[in-house]
Amino acid sequence: MKIFINDKLIHVEEGTTILEAAKLLDIKIPTLCHLHLHDIKFINKQASCRVCVVDVEGYDQLLPACATPCKEGMKVSTDSYRAIQARRTIVELLLSDHPNSCLTCAMNLDCELQQLAHDLGIRRIHYEGETHKEPIDNNSYSIIRDPNKCILCKRCETMCTEIQTVGALTDIGRGFFTTVGSAFNRPMNETTCTFCGQCLAVCPTGALTEVNNIKRVWQAISQDKYVVVQTAPAVRVALGEEFGLPAGTPITGKMVTALKRLGFKQVFDTDFAADLTIMEEATEFVNRVKSGGKLPILTSCCPSWVNFMEQQFPDMLDIPSSCKSPHEMFGALTKSYYCEKTGLKPEDVVVVSIMPCVAKKYESRRAELEGADGHRDVDYVITTRELAIMIKETGINFLDLHDSDFDNPMGESTGAGVIFGASGGVIEATLRTAYHMITGDELADTQMEFQSLRGLKGIKTASVTIMDRVFNIAVAHGLGNARKLLEGIKSGEYEVDAIEIMACPGGCIGGAGQPYHHGNMEILEQRIAGIYSEDRSKHKRRSHQNEYVQLLYRDFLGEPGSEKAIDLLHTHYTPRPRL
Amino acid sequence: MFIFDFEENKEKVDQFIQFMDKNRQMKGVLLPVLQEAQNKFGYLPKEILQLISSHLGIPTSTIYGVATFYSQFSFVPRGKYSISVCMGTACYVNGAADILDEFSKVLSINLGETTADRKFSIIETRCVGLCSDAPVVTINNQVYTHFKKSDVKHILSLLP
C-alpha cells in the first residue's frame, strides 16, 4: 500500500507501522517506550509514552507512530507544529515528575530520556507539582531500582515476564502513583529475580542500574592489597564501544595495558578458567555417559540461570553440572594455587572480576562460594561499563595504548575458552574436548565449528556422532527459551544429552553489564563475530591443549575431577522455590 | 503489620481453596478469585496471595499488580464499620465533602484510614446510584440518604 509521510510517497507492506515506514524514508520520529528487538522476539508496544505522536490527516487525535499501522493513502505529517508542541509538552510532563539529577545519574549520557530532552530542545519545564518520592531499592548485590526515575515504559516488565519468563516485575497501583516494582514492592533480593539484569539492559533511564563497585575496587588497589584482575571473554569484544570503536573490535591487548596502568598487580584471563571449566565439565559429561549417569547434563556457568533453576525447577537440580562458573574457579585458584606458588597469603589477595554480567555481582556473594576460611573466591565484580569508567576516570588515552599480554600462570587461553562469551560457545568447547577424551583423537578444525549452535536463534540443536554414539545437543539463550527447553525435556519433547543455557540474549556478549546497545541488535552480531574471529586467530583452539591448564593439573590439582578439583572448582545447588 | 493466622482461619482457607479448584477452568479467573478472597477474609492477606500464586501458577508479582490496580481490594483489614461517603457529583454538589470532613474530624482519622481500635474506617465511593437522594453515606451495607453533616455524631453513637 502507499502512504505519504511529510509529502514523501512510500510503499509499505500491510502491518507496517508509521514509525517503521518513516524509518525507511530516513525520517526520524522520537520514541521512548517503544523497543523492538527482532532477533530475540522482544517487542514492547505499550504505546504509552506518547512521545512519538504524529499528525494524520483526518484525525483530531495525534496518533502514536510506534503503534499505528499504515493505511492505504494515509497522509502523515511528523513535523507539524501541533505534533512538535505536543511532544515537547509530553517530555516536559515526564520531566516534571523526575529527579532530573543527570550529573550524578548512572545513565548520564546514556539515557534515552536525557537524549530526548536534548533533541527536543527542552529549556524549561512549564509544569510543576507533586513528584514520586519512592524509596530506592539498593538491597541486592546486582541491581539498583530507583522508581523515581521510571517513566513507566514497561520495557523491563516485558523483558522479565515475556522474554525471561521470570515475572519478578509488575506495575503497582494506578494513576499518577503507578510504579514498577516487585510483589509487595519487596527488595529485588527477596523476589524471584535471577539478576540477569536484562531489565536494566533495556531500561531507557536510570530507574534500573547495576550496583556500582568501582569505589571498592579503587580502595582495594590503593590499600596494601595484592589485587589481581581477570577479564571475561565477552568484555574484550565490547569494551571498545565505550571508546567509540565499532562493536566486535578486538582490543584485548589495549585492555590488558589499561588494567596494568590502573594498578592491578596481575592481569589474568578468565578464559584460562574457561578452559579449566571445560576440562572439568567435559570430564563430568564423559563420566556420566560412561557410567550411565543422569543425562542431559546442563552447563552451570551462568549464575542467573542457576538462580532460575533453583527457583523454578527445584526438582531438576540433579542434572546441571556441578562446575562453578569460570571466574569463580579462577578466584578459588588464585586464593589457593596462586598463593601457594607465590607465597602470598590469601587474605592479602583481592580478586576482581571484570564481567559483562550483573548476576555475577550477586554470585560472588553466594554462601556456597565462600572459601573454607571465610574468604570469598571473588571479592569484587565490575562490569564492562564500570571498567570503561575507571579507564576514563584515570585519563588513560585508551585508543593510543600499545598491546600487552596477560600475565601467567593464569593468562593463557585457547579458542575454546574465548567462545564461552557467545551463546553456544560453552557446549562447542565442551564437545571439542569431550571428543578428545572419548576417542583420544582430535576433531578436525573444520569439524569443530558447530555453526548450527551459533547465532541468535532462541533454541539451537545439533547432533554429533562420537564413536558411533549419537549425541544430541541443545543450546538456549534467554531464560524463556531455557524454560521451554526444560519443559520440553520433562515432557519428552526434547531428548538431549547436553544442554547449554545462558540467561542473556546471545549469551554473555549480550550481558547486562555490557555497553548499552540501545536496541541495535547488530551490535550483538558484531560482538559474536568478534568472539569467533578471536577463536580462529588462536593457534590452540581446544581447552585440553592449554599448557598452563595442563601445568595446573600436573602441579596442583592432579586429575580433572580429582578430590581437590571437586573441592575447589565445584559447587552445589539448593532448591529455592519462588515466593 | 497484620499477621495472618492460618490455623485460626483454617476453615475459610479450605473453602477458599475449594473455590479455586472449582473455578480453575474459568478463563480470566484471577479477578473472581481475588474478589472471593477479599469477601472471605475482609482483606487480601499476603499469605493468601501467595497461596493463589502457587495454586493457579500465576507469579505473585502479577497478582499483586492486579490487586493494587482495583480500589476494591485492601491489604489491611478494614474496621468493623466501614463508613463510605459518596463523593459522586450529585452528592458532592449537595455537600458530601463537608460530611467526609466531619467524619474525619470526629473519628480523628483520614480518608482511607482505620481507627486504632479497628472499629471504624472511612472510605469514599463514587456514586452508589442513589443520586436523587444525595448525599449518601453507606455504613457496611446500611445506606443513609439525604445525609446531613449534623447526622455524623448521632449515627456514630448508634453503632455498637
Add this chain to the structure above:
Amino acid sequence: MNIKELTQIREQQWWELIKRLNEEPFKYHIGDGEISLKGEEFKLQQRIALRNIGIINPNKIEEYIATGGYFALARALENEPKEVIKTIKDANLRGRGGAGFPAGRKWEAAAYHETDEKYVVCNADEGDPGAYMDRSILEGDPHTVLEGMALCGYAIGASKGYIYVRAEYPKAVASLITAIEQAKAHNLLGNHILGSDFHFDIELRLGAGAFVCGESTALMESIEGKRGMPRNKEFRTTERGLWGKPTVINNVETLANIPPILTKGAQWFKEIGTEKSSGTKVFALVGKVQKPGLVEVPMGMSIYDIVYLIGGGIPKGKKAKAVQTGGPSGGCIPSHLFDTKVDFESLEAVGSIMGSGGMVVMDENDCMVDIAKFFLEFSVDESCGKCTPCRIGNKRLLEILQRLTLGEGEISDLTKLENLSRVICQTSLCGLGQSSPNPVLSTLNYFYDEYKEHAQDKHCRSGVCKALLRYEINDRCVGCTRCVQHCPVDCISGSIRERHYIDATECIHCGECFKNCPVNAIDVF
C-alpha cells in the same frame, strides 16, 4: 420451549399482571397491550429503555414475557441473522454508553469476521458519578438486557456473552443472577434456544472499583483477569476483542433498546428523536433540581424543557448556572444555552458530550472552578496511569486548579490550563484522557470571568472556595461575643458589648462566626 408455549405464557400472564397492577390504579395507565406510569413528570417522557421499570416485577420472567418479552428473540430466530443487523442499522440506534457509535455497524463488522469464537459483552460498569440509568434497568428489567444480548449473539454468530457489572451494584447483580437462572430454565438462554440451533450463554463478571474499566478495551483486559488498562487502538474490538476474538461491546441502555426496535420496527424508532440521533435517551437528572430522578426523553428535547418542565426547576428560588452532561468526560453548559437540544451533535457543538446520561444541574452557589477541580480529581484518581499525558498531565491540571481555588493562582495559569488540556485531549491513549480536560475547557470557555476572579482577584463569587473568602465584622455588631466562642482559631477580638474585629491573617475561613452571629453582623466577600 417454543414460540407457541411462549405465547401461552404471555397470554396467561398478561391478565395476572393487569390484575396486580389494577390494585393500584392511580399508578398505572393500562392501554391496549401497553402499560405506562401515571404522573405529571411522565407526560413529556417517552419510555423505551425504561418501558418496564416500575411496572413489572424484575424477578419474574413471566411478567417480562407478559409484556412481549423474548418475542423479539423468538421471531429473530425464525429469520436470518442479517435481518436483525439490518433492522438495527436501519433504526440508526447509536450506542448509549457515551460515544454514540451506531450499534448496527458494530454488529455488522463483528458478523463479518469469521472465527471459531465471538463474544457479546454488556458494559454494565456504569461509572460516571451522577449517573444511574443502567442500574435502574439492571435492577428493574434485567431480561431486556439478556434478550438484547442474545439477539446480538444471534446476529453476529456468538455463543457466549459476558455482563461486566459494577460491584457497587449488589442489587443489580442479584437481579441479573436470578434473571439468568430463569432464562436458562425457560430455554431462553443455553443450548438450542427456543428449539433452534442457536446456543447462547451469559456469564457475569464483577468490576472491582476502577472507572476506567468502563472503557471497552480496559473492560476486556479486566475480564481476562488483568489490570484494567486500555489497549492501544490498533484493532477494532469487532476484529480482535476479548481474548483476541471478535467482540461486540454494548452498553446496558443500548441493549435495552434492541428488543423494542425488533418488535416495533426500524421505522417506528427512527421517527422518534432527531434525524441523526434516533430514539430516546435516559438521563439521570440530579443536583440542584426540584424533582431529581431518571427521565427518558426523545432525543432533541431542550435542556430547558428537561430541567424546568420535567425537573421542576431549581429549588429555593435560586438561579440555574449550568448543566453538566457527560460526567468527567463532559462539559458544563451555561444557562444561556439551555435551549440546546440534547442529541449527540448538538451537545458536542456546545463543548459537552452526551456521555452516558448524567445531567447535573448547578445553581449560583456552585463555583465552576471548583466543579472543574472536582471532575479533574475524579479523572486523576481513576486514570489507569498507562500513558504520560493522562497520568501526569491531568495531575498537573488538577494542581493548577487547586492553586486557583486556594488563591495561589496566577493569570498565566489560565493559558497553561488551556494549552495542557489540548495536548492531553490530543495525545492520550484512551477516551478517559482524551476527554478528561473537557470540564476544564468548557468552564474556561463559558466562565472565564470566574477563573479570572480566582486568579487575579483571589475571589470566589459562589463562596465555595473557602480559602478565598474574607470575613469582616460590620457596624451591626452588638458585641455579643458569640463569634469569639465559635472561632476555632481565636482570631476574633473585642470587648463585650463593643464592636468586634477579625484578624484576617489568622482566619481559616471556616465560616463558624458567620453562621453563629445573631444579628448578621459578619460580611463575607
